[in-house]
Amino acid sequence: MSSIVKQGDWIILYHSDKHRYVVKVEEGKMFHTTYGSINLSSLIGLKYGDEVETNVGEKLTISRANFVDRLETIHKHTQVIYPKDAAYILIATGIGPGSRVVEAGTGTGYMTAILAWYVKPSGRVYTYEIRKDFYEKALKNLENLGVLQHVEAKNKDIRNGIDEEEVDAVILDMPDPWTVTEHAKNALTHGGTIAVFIPTMPQLEKTVVSLRKTGFKQIEPTEIQLRKYKPIPEELRPETLGVVHTGYVVLARKL
Structure with missing residues (x-):
C-alpha cells in the first residue's frame, strides 16, 4: 500500500x-x-x-x-444499523467473501455497504428498497464508497417476494419484517440464516411469532449493549452520555 x-x-x-x-x-x-x-x-x-x-x-x-471512517461520510436520512449490531450480524450469519446476501430495506445504503465490503470480491448483495428517493441516494453512496460493483440494488417492495434463491443470509431492517419471513425462508439455502433488526419490543414479539410459524429454527432474540469509558486515567469511568438502546437483533436458521 x-x-x-x-x-x-x-x-x-x-x-x-x-x-x-x-x-x-x-x-x-x-x-x-x-x-x-x-x-x-x-x-x-x-x-x-x-x-x-x-x-x-x-x-x-x-x-x-479505513472503510469504517468512510461510512461516516454517508448522510443518514434514515436510521441505520449501528456498527455494534452490524458486527454481531456479520459474525452470527457467517457472512464473508463469496456469500450471497439479500437485504431490505436499503435506506441510505449504510448496511448494504458493510455487507458488500465483506462479501467481496466474489460475493453479491441483493438489496431491496421500496422508496425511489432512498434507492437513488443509496446508489450514489455505494458508488462513492467503491462497493457498488458488488451490489444488485432493486427499487422493489420485498413484501411481494424475493427473486433470488439459495442465498446464504437474509438481513431485514424494515418496520414489518414478519410480512417477509415466508419469502425469506424460500430464498435461503438449507443452513442459511435470517437476521432481523427492529427497534421496539412489540415488533420483536411479532417477528419471533412469525419466525416460529414459518418454521425457522434456533430463534435467538438478542440485544447488544456497548458501554464506552472516558480515556482519562484519573477519571476512568463510564461516559456520562451515550446511546443506551439501538434495537434488537433476531437470528434464526433454515434447518
Missing part, C-alpha cells in the same frame, strides 16, 4: 479526537473545516503522516481512512 497521497484516496484530516474530517481527495476541490479551508489538490504527492496548514494557519495531520 502506497505511503503517498493520491487522487481518489480517502483520508483523515486530524486536528484532535473531537475534530477529525474524513474526505476523498479530489483534484480542484476545496474542503472546509472549523479550522479553515484546504485545497485538496495540494495534498496529492504528500506522505501519510505529513501535516498541512489551512488557509488560516491551523495544522492538520493526514492519515489514511
Whole structure:
C-alpha cells in the first residue's frame, strides 16, 4: 500500500479526537473545516503522516481512512444499523467473501455497504428498497464508497417476494419484517440464516411469532449493549452520555 497521497484516496484530516474530517481527495476541490479551508489538490504527492496548514494557519495531520471512517461520510436520512449490531450480524450469519446476501430495506445504503465490503470480491448483495428517493441516494453512496460493483440494488417492495434463491443470509431492517419471513425462508439455502433488526419490543414479539410459524429454527432474540469509558486515567469511568438502546437483533436458521 502506497505511503503517498493520491487522487481518489480517502483520508483523515486530524486536528484532535473531537475534530477529525474524513474526505476523498479530489483534484480542484476545496474542503472546509472549523479550522479553515484546504485545497485538496495540494495534498496529492504528500506522505501519510505529513501535516498541512489551512488557509488560516491551523495544522492538520493526514492519515489514511479505513472503510469504517468512510461510512461516516454517508448522510443518514434514515436510521441505520449501528456498527455494534452490524458486527454481531456479520459474525452470527457467517457472512464473508463469496456469500450471497439479500437485504431490505436499503435506506441510505449504510448496511448494504458493510455487507458488500465483506462479501467481496466474489460475493453479491441483493438489496431491496421500496422508496425511489432512498434507492437513488443509496446508489450514489455505494458508488462513492467503491462497493457498488458488488451490489444488485432493486427499487422493489420485498413484501411481494424475493427473486433470488439459495442465498446464504437474509438481513431485514424494515418496520414489518414478519410480512417477509415466508419469502425469506424460500430464498435461503438449507443452513442459511435470517437476521432481523427492529427497534421496539412489540415488533420483536411479532417477528419471533412469525419466525416460529414459518418454521425457522434456533430463534435467538438478542440485544447488544456497548458501554464506552472516558480515556482519562484519573477519571476512568463510564461516559456520562451515550446511546443506551439501538434495537434488537433476531437470528434464526433454515434447518
